[in-house]
Amino acid sequence: MSYLLEIRELHKIYEGGTHALKGIDLNVRKGEFLILLGLSGSGKSTLLRCINRLIETSSGEIIFDGKNVLQMKGRNLRYIRRQIGMIFQQFNLIKNLSTLTNVLTGKLGYVNTIHSLGFRRCRSDVAAAEKNLERVGLLEFRMKKTRNLSGGQQQRVAIARALMQNPRLILADEPVASLDPATADSVMRYLGELNKKDNITVVCSLHFLSLARKYGSRVVALKDGEIVFDGLPSEINEQKFKDIYGEEAEEVEIR
Amino acid sequence: MKGQIKNTLKGLMVDFLFWLYLFGCLYYLLHNNWGWTVRNKFILITAMFFTGLFFLIGDSLGRKSFLPTASTNRKWSHSVWGWLLVIVLIVTFLVGWNIVEVNPYKFFTKFRNAGGITSGIFDPSIVGYQLSNQSLEELKLDGVDQEILEKLSGIIGKRYNTRKVCRDDLKRILDEEEFRIYGEILLSKTEKNMTMLNQALTALAETIFLALLATIFAIPFAFILSFFAARNLMPHTFLGNSVYIIIRTIATIFRSIEAIVWAIIFSVWVGIGPFAGMLALMIHSIAALTKLYSEQIENIDHGPVEAIKATGASTIQTWIFAVIPQIISPYLAFTIYRWDINVRMATIVGFVGGGGIGLLLMQQQQLLRWHNVGLIIWLIAAVVWTMDMISAKVRTKLTSM
Incomplete structure (x- = not known):
């Protein structure tokens, strides 16, 4: 099986001098559901943002689908980005726009800049957006402003937005960290479904081991910017858990 | 060691400026009130002498600021620098009193001089x-x-x-x-x-429309400029930084020049009248709105910007879909607020040739028609009050959107 994403010797040093990533080597196969574990500040968010260049890396290599992401510029970078959907902890929707418009913004990578100046919508795009909204069960909310939606609903809108990109990879940065346990599970279920049915590769950072065991096909753990564990979710025992989260940590069951 | 010398020099400089200022002020007081005259050289030398003296004693303002000693670390009321500070504050106040020609006697005895305008305000000539x-x-x-x-x-x-x-x-x-x-x-x-009332109302309408047009013309300029004056949108490259700094600097300079100065310039340029006033307010509004707008952009939630960028959108698309929806209501609120301010400023601008109610007010004042002046003052107050109330209402509606 070939790799969709290859990361080699990735370093990130922030302007303030923080060494967030210290030589990450990671290969992601097509169709994997990869869970990133680690304490806050261990470099999970930085790693995810380096993959689609929301953050510029300091050194290293990132190969997505055979193309070197770090050498891409302008239009080519946009072509890479539009194949990679992203989901955020804070949903990052535009709160005072309608749900449908929010989902449609997922298509921006495919639309000419000049064309989008007119705010005109392609009919096929609207149809696709409605289909994706239906898929996450929110079609009836399509004209509602997203600020009026609950947290779980907003995250589902964000998933629909990512789906508009027809992504090959979805990066999820703690997608359920600000949701209650039940809603968290339902959001993860949607991600799992995309992974199984649409064969979209998912790289998802999480805090809950139970969710990682339930949905992940592979777990990678970061600690202080380095990979300290790479294996199956079932392989994480108590000792491994303490290696990742520190000696003091106790596993908290969320159900 | 090098730092020690530097601090000594700084301390001496502070002390010297202090004594020079103190003796300068004292000399001004003596000269103005009792006609004393001394050579400037004398003041300079005295200041130098005292600088040296107090610096050697080891307790002075310069020492306190840059070279603290045991005696400067005491409470202000137990040390020389504290009392020197008190003395200089008192002297400054006295000099200020002299320069401003404060005269309480006049204030309480010459009230009758303002009788005309006061009666005009209480009895405006509506009819x-x-x-x-x-x-x-x-x-x-x-x-x-x-x-x-x-x-x-x-x-x-x-x-x-x-x-x-x-x-x-x-x-x-x-x-x-x-x-x-x-x-x-x-x-x-x-x-x-009713000619006066008609004339005043016409002039008032002129002022309101002048302010409105100044605001409308300022919006597109300020709107576009604000994106380039927002720190979070400009890349941290040489080009990005220079564009940001240049626009910010120009806006600050234009804003610090009062609208009244612009009105003087434009009333010479295009002639006295509302057009000159509009141009003056427009320039000032562009600068002010650019600052307000760009600060609004700097305050936006960065999350949506990141999200839209991640979909592969271009920079312009990111601005349109992630930035503009977030700023549109605060922009409107600021714009209405600006119109409100412009109406008030237009009155002042009218005094120097900007047209509108200000011009009429000046004319009537110079003709000493106090009852007409009273009418105009009431009309201005009414309009400003109404605008203020409406704009406050609209703004709270907009900001809660």
Whole structure:
């Protein structure tokens, strides 16, 4: 099986001098559901943002689908980005726009800049957006402003937005960290479904081991910017858990 | 060691400037009030002497600021620098009193001088009176002397603030006998004259529209400039930084030049009138709105920007879909607020040739027509109050959106 994403010797040093990533080597196969574990500040968010260049890396290599992401510029970078959907902890929707418009913004990578100046919508795009909204069960909310939606609903809108990109990879940065346990599970279920049915590769950072065991096909753990564990979710025992989260940590069951 | 020398020099400099200022102030007081004269050289030398003296004693403002010693670390009331500071504050206050020519006696005794304008404010001339043409015709039919008719025709249609003023004028024109016969008849048939109110309302409309147009013309410029003056949108490259700094600097300079100065420039450029006033307010509004707008952009939630960028959108698309929806309501709120400010400023701008109600106010003030001035002042107050209330209401609606 070939790799969709290859990361080699990735370093990130922030302007303030923080060494967030210290030589990450990671290969992601097509169709994997990869869970990133680690304490806050261990470099999970930085790693995810380096993959689609929301953050510029300091050194290293990132190969997505055979193309070197770090050498891409302008239009080519946009072509890479539009194949990679992203989901955020804070949903990052535009709160005072309608749900449908929010989902449609997922298509921006495919639309000419000049064309989008007119705010005109392609009919096929609207149809696709409605289909994706239906898929996450929110079609009836399509004209509602997203600020009026609950947290779980907003995250589902964000998933629909990512789906508009027809992504090959979805990066999820703690997608359920600000949701209650039940809603968290339902959001993860949607991600799992995309992974199984649409064969979209998912790289998802999480805090809950139970969710990682339930949905992940592979777990990678970061600690202080380095990979300290790479294996199956079932392989994480108590000792491994303490290696990742520190000696003091106790596993908290969320159900 | 190097730092020690640097600090010593800084301390000496502070002390020297302190003593120079203190002796300068004292000299000003003595010179102004008692006519003392000393050579400038003398002050300079004295200042130097005291600088050296107190620096060697080891307790002075310079030492306190840059070279703390044991004696400077005491409480201010137990050390020399504290009392020196008190002395300089007192002297500064005294000099200020002298320069501003503060005169409480005048304030309490010369109130009568403002009687005209005060009575004008309490009795604004909303309605004026004039002798009617009709009453003159009637007198003519009665066969009144041609001489009297000629005298009266001069003041027909002339506007008086009150009937009393009209009577005084009649008394002035006619002799006692004539006034006794015709005065009361004429006065009983005066008619209302609203020209001042009409004129003031027209000028007021001019001011409001002038302010509105100044705001509207400022919006597109400020809107575009604000994106380039927002720190979070400009890349941290040489080009990005220079664009940001240049636009910010120009906006600050233009904003620090008062609208009244712009009005003086433009009233020479395009001539006295509302157009000059509009241009002046426009320039000032562009600068002010650019700053307000760009600060709004700097305050936006960065999350959506990141999310839209991640979909592969171009920079312009990111601005349109992630930035603009977030700023549109605060922008509107600021714009309405700006219009509100512009209406107020337009009055002042009118004084130096910007047209509108300000110009009328100045004219009436120079003609010493205090009752008309009173009317204009009330009208301005009413408009400003109304605008203020409406804009506050609209703004709270917009910001909660």
